[in-house]
Amino acid sequence: MNCEKCKNKKATLFYADEGGRRHALCAACGASFNKLGKYEGYTVTEEEAESYLPIPNLYGYPRTSSPEPLYVRIEEDIKCPSCHASASEISDSGELKCPHCYSAFAQILPPAIAGYATVGYAAGAAGRVGAGAGFCGAKMPIARRRAAEKQIRLDELRAKLRSAISSESFELAAKLRDQIKAIDAAN
Amino acid sequence: MSWFNSEGALPSHVLWSRVRYIRNLSSAFYKSDEKTILEAQKKLFEIMQGNGFRKEDIPDGSQIKLRSLAEKQFIPYSLEHSSIHDVYFNEPCSLIISFGGKDIFDIRALLSGRALKDALNIASQAEELLDGDFDFAYSETYGYLSPSPKDCGSGAELSCALFLPAARYFGFKDELCLMADSFGATLLPFLSDAQNHGDIFILSYTLPLGANEKFEAERFDSLIGKIVEREGESERIIFDKERIINTERAARALGELNFARRLCEDELLYDLSAIRLALLLYPEDATELEIAAHTLDKLLASCLSCSTLEGAGVEVKDIGECDGLRASLVRRILAESKAALPAAT
Numbered sequence: 001m002n003c004e005k006c007k008n009k010k011a012t013l014f015y016a017d018e019g020g021r022r023h024a025l026c027a028a029c030g031a032s033f034n035k036l037g038k039y040e041g042y043t044v045t046e047e048e049a050e051s052y053l054p055i056p057n058l059y060g061y062p063r064t065s066s067p068e069p070l071y072v073r074i075e076e077d078i079k080c081p082s083c084h085a086s087a088s089e090i091s092d093s094g095e096l097k098c099p100h101c102y103s104a105f106a107q108i109l110p111p112a113i114a115g116y117a118t119v120g121y122a123a124g125a126a127g128r129v130g131a132g133a134g135f136c137g138a139k140m141p142i143a144r145r146r147a148a149e150k151q152i153r154l155d156e157l158r159a160k161l162r163s164a165i166s167s168e169s170f171e172l173a174a175k176l177r178d179q180i181k182a183i184d185a186a187n
Numbered sequence: 188m189s190w191f192n193s194e195g196a197l198p199s200h201v202l203w204s205r206v207r208y209i210r211n212l213s214s215a216f217y218k219s220d221e222k223t224i225l226e227a228q229k230k231l232f233e234i235m236q237g238n239g240f241r242k243e244d245i246p247d248g249s250q251i252k253l254r255s256l257a258e259k260q261f262i263p264y265s266l267e268h269s270s271i272h273d274v275y276f277n278e279p280c281s282l283i284i285s286f287g288g289k290d291i292f293d294i295r296a297l298l299s300g301r302a303l304k305d306a307l308n309i310a311s312q313a314e315e316l317l318d319g320d321f322d323f324a325y326s327e328t329y330g331y332l333s334p335s336p337k338d339c340g341s342g343a344e345l346s347c348a349l350f351l352p353a354a355r356y357f358g359f360k361d362e363l364c365l366m367a368d369s370f371g372a373t374l375l376p377f378l379s380d381a382q383n384h385g386d387i388f389i390l391s392y393t394l395p396l397g398a399n400e401k402f403e404a405e406r407f408d409s410l411i412g413k414i415v416e417r418e419g420e421s422e423r424i425i426f427d428k429e430r431i432i433n434t435e436r437a438a439r440a441l442g443e444l445n446f447a448r449r450l451c452e453d454e455l456l457y458d459l460s461a462i463r464l465a466l467l468l469y470p471e472d473a474t475e476l477e478i479a480a481h482t483l484d485k486l487l488a489s490c491l492s493c494s495t496l497e498g499a500g501v502e503v504k505d506i507g508e509c510d511g512l513r514a515s516l517v518r519r520i521l522a523e524s525k526a527a528l529p530a531a532t
Contacts, residue, residue, distance in 0.1 A: 098219040099324040
């Protein structure tokens with residue numbers, strides 16, 4: 001593979017920019033491209049370059065403001081165990097083939113798209129509970145919501161149980177313990 | 188009633204409000220497993236029948252029909268590219284469930300005017316109806332999953348169509364875009380690839396995962412209020428001084444709609460904008476103009492390109508024929524609405 005800029009010398013520097021575009025440059029063009037000379041030490045051979053995949057910037061999220069090369073070195077092209085789609089296919093098409101691809105390709109999906117799960121649940125714990133939608137007013141599948149609501153109820157009862165024990169209200173503690181057992185048994 | 192058939196609606200800056208949920212199956216996305224998709228399609232049919240939904244008749248290969256439904260905001264445009272698709276309407280046509288697009292389930296509540304909370308209730312109930320019978324693809328980290336990773340998360344979108352002529356006229360559209368952007372929403376022209384979009388903009392907001400839906404809907408509604416207030420202030424300041432010009436514009440526009448033999452989409456949108464502005468600023472002149480506010484919505488929904496072709500039910504060979512069909516459709520709708528107007532005293 002020749003340098004894309006001078007088209008004469010062999011390309012030894014491979015990277016993806018913030019727009020996700022791949023670049024292959026020779027050492028001289030690469031050094032002039034990066035005025036800070038940060039690409040020294042990132043030289044790879046063409047064979048090694050074949051094993052590199054760029055972290056896909058499929059969605060317009062800037063991966064990082066740093067001009068560092070954005071390759072992730074992997075030993076082989078990852079495949080989804082369910083639909084057998086490969087990381088390079090996903091990278092090219094920009095679409096995942098099945099729900100299991102999310103866990104199979106977690107290392108190449110941008111962190112920006114990870115949900116605000118902990119933030120949302122914390123907001124729920126802080127009391128912003130919406131009526132009718134269950135757990136903190138955020139929608140989630142009914143089965144999970146019921147499990148989460150059950151867990152919150154258990155945590156509340158356990159906290160009350162600890163408080164009852166510490167204040168030596170053993171009759172109340174016994175009732176709370178029975179309630180906890182009943183919910184656990186229902187699980 | 189569907190958003191463009193709501194009779195008695197007063198002229199408003201908000202044409203429609205929409206809440207949309209996208210959902211996929213935990214076992215498959217659309218392209219990965221046809222057998223699972225066909226089973227889900229059959230199951231959905233049974234659920235819809237049992238809950239009083241009407242299945243829209245879409246002839247095989249009818250791209251025009253699908254695009255016409257998409258133009259009316261009922262279904263996503265991606266449905267046109269899938270071979271397995273169904274569309275279900277509830278009785279007042281305020282709730283639409285489509286199956287088989289890029290995201291398998293697309294649930295939309297679409298109401299006329301500023302009615303976000305009602306739309307949220309309707310859509311939420313429909314989503315829970317399906318949740319009981321389908322196992323949706325969901326992850327603690329990414330939320331509701333989609334083939335397109337940028338669409339995963341809450342899978343919920345709030346949107347509305349806003350009529351903002353002053354924003355275009357006085358050039359503060361960018362200010363409104365920034366206002367929307369700082370909220371986390373987007374403000375884009377309706378028919379973004381058209382030169383003239385009739386001063387109609389779509390304001391949309393994708394809910395972040397874990398957010399309280401009712402709380403976010405209230406916040407979004409207050410953003411709509413701020414934008415409409417900003418628009419209204421500018422309209423009052425300047426347009427009131429140009430009453431004669433604007434009423435004349437509206438009258439000429441109505442004349443064109445009533446008598447033109449060919450009408451392109453741009454001309455239609457321009458005329459609708461002029462009439463809508465006059466009705467908003469001078470509602471007392473509505474009788475003189477002899478047109479109701481909801482007729483404007485009906486004209487908008489029925490006379491866009493694919494809707495015109497679908498309504499005409501004929502094939503056309505060139506744009507000129509389509510423009511002719513559009514003009515005759517507009518005249519027919521106006522004649523029907525005029526007949527339905529109360530007699531002037």
